[in-house]
Amino acid sequence: MVGFSQILIVPCLINFPSIPLSILLSSVFSFEFHPLDDCEGSKMLTVQDRMLNHTCAGFGRREFLKAGALGLAGFTLPDLLKVKAAGLTQGKPFRNKSVVLLFLQGGPPHIEFFDPKMTAPSEYRSITGEIPTNIPGVTFGSTFPKLAKMTDKLAVVRSYQSRNSSHTYLSVTSGGNSMKAAMGAVCSRILGTNDPTTGIPNNTLILPEAVQDGLKLGSNFETGAIPTLTDPGSLGSTYAAFNPAGGGKAKENMELNVSPERLADRKGLLGELDSIKRNIDADGSLEGADHFGQQAFDLVTKGVGFAFDLSKEDPKTLAKYDTRPHFDARKLQRWGDMRRATNLLGLQMLMARRLCESGCSFVTVSDCGWDYHANNNSPKGMTGIYPMGNQVDHAVSAFVQDLHDRGLSDDVLLLVTGEMGRSPQLNANGGRGHYGDMTSLLVAGGGLNMGQVIGESDNLAAQPATRPYGPENLAATILNFLFGLGPLRLIDGLPSDVLAMSNGTPIRELF
Structure with missing residues (x-):
């Protein structure tokens, strides 16, 4: 031998x-x-x-x-x-599945996203108008035409609330667990730090810098808050997210x-x-x-570098994802709150798909610039929503369709959210403030129940009108998808704080 x-x-x-x-x-x-x-x-x-x-x-x-x-x-x-x-x-509950969390940092406006409320007074309704979806009677904000045409592959939760109104991410990405550990770190603790077959890290963070060599973005509040997005908490740095752009304990x-x-x-x-x-x-x-x-x-x-190398991707597939032609990111980056805004989200989502195919269990994709106060730190009238919303529409729809075409829809769960929503009522500059009582949440894939809107908000999109869901339910949804909450309790050697998360309640309509 x-x-x-x-x-x-x-x-x-x-x-x-x-x-x-x-x-x-x-x-x-x-x-x-x-x-x-x-x-x-x-x-x-x-x-x-x-x-x-x-x-x-x-x-x-x-x-x-x-x-x-x-x-x-x-x-x-x-x-x-x-x-x-x-x-x-x-009999251990490892299912060879992956989660991709697209986290829109700054607080994307839930009204302009998937709950436009065009029947509300003008100072509340979506400034972008609305567009019909292929679910009768359901509309999205008009910057999401591609997603509107594929709602059979999506679920939108209109009664989700992060209950967070500041630019800290861990209360959302941890689901409020006692370890103060982001879900990627929790999954890495359960599964191990690397996939046993490919060696790919089981917990990875994809920043824009990971897909464009030499990219140097300006600094603002988001720069300092990024570590809270994937913080391993008391689990320790062993389970921290691998950052191919640099940084973190591994680097x-x-x-x-x-x-x-x-x-x-x-x-x-x-x-x-x-x-x-x-x-x-x-x-x-x-x-x-x-x-x-x-x-x-x-x-x-063979190594794992292949998964991080977008030059190995089929050029036709890369073109389908690519959002760089959509807008000039430099025009947004001149605003203080948008210094980390880029037009690279499509490439980040493509890398996420490649990592999932290579065995990575949890991928966090960071997209910044969503703090739409419409003050001197962001454009008046929230005009950033047009290029940035269109980018999310293009990148997410390309990802969802690609999963479908590759037969991966049941194996990869996509979650799109942020640390909060934005205030229902527009301010004097046409912007919206911090708001934690309503938050955007889009779900795709995972073999879950798609083609539905879960829950409702009130007539001003200010509060849930039906059963509210929060980060703890999102965390339970992730665990239930990856492992099953019942089987999770049978794994030997897990910390009691991890096992306690198996008692959570997932978003029921998805299962």
Whole structure:
């Protein structure tokens, strides 16, 4: 049997719980594939640093990782994969499903989104008017024509309220759990930090910077609040969201050990690794390897970088998602509250789909600039709703249709919301203030009950007129979709605070 059975991790690099192995490898090391000197008939993949340097163990030319060499405390990568695979067959509630949370930071106006209230007085009704949907009698704000035509694939909750009226996100993304941990972190705690087959992080944050190299956005209140979007709370940094744009504990750990000069050669190293894999595939060196030995090798060579690389996407599909031609983001970014507004949401949603296909269980997509006071920090008359609303319409409809076309609608649940709604009554500048009593919530996919509007607001869209739902119900909906609330209680070893979340009540009409 080919000796792809074990990995040696030098102690100074052990603490990388959130970094996908292939990203770490391809960013730093060179690779050689050769027979083991001390194992007859065996092969070994050696991962080396090109630079002459001393490690904490005193090596001159560092060999940090060897697939086929010594294991860490006798526990090998294929062993780890076997354990995780065994867990899947022991009645544990892992369903190979994904959640995408599109979080519209700043507080999108619920009236201009999916509850236009055109029968209300002029100072309340939607400034964009309304557009009919394919559900009789149901209208959306007029900046959402594509979503209006596919409401058979959507559900809108008109009685949802975040009960939050400030620019902090954790009370919403955590569902108010006692750990003060965002749902992505909770899911990562239940599932593990990485998918056992692909190595993809199970909890990922996609900022605009992740889809456009070198993007530098201005700073405002949203910049400082972004960490609360995916905060792992008392679960700890091990379960923090992986941020491919940089930042987070994984990035900090990496920067402690990797110099910018070596990171600069990442593309060349990736190319070298691809070449090695092609050569190995060609000469049949892996023939006879057991399933988990093969999987261990693929974790290293195929890696997870592919999912983050939009250049690998079919150009026709990329064009369907692309929202860059829709507006010039610089015209919005000159406003203080919109410095992080971009026209990149379509590409962010495309990356989210690629991550879901690669096994990521929870993806948070951040889209900023929705604080529509219509003061000196945002345009009067909330005119930002036209380009930004159209972008959401295009990006979300492309995502939903793409899932449908790929047969993934039952396996991926999309949630679109923000930290709050906006005040029903327009202010003197034609804007709306902070408002937590009503909040937009759109749901798509997940094999749930679509083609419906759940609940109603009152005649001014100021309060729920039917049973209200809140973040705690949204959190329970996520858990019920991913695991089932009953089966979740049967998982051994989970903290009591996580298990307590299984007592929550999901949005009933969806199931």
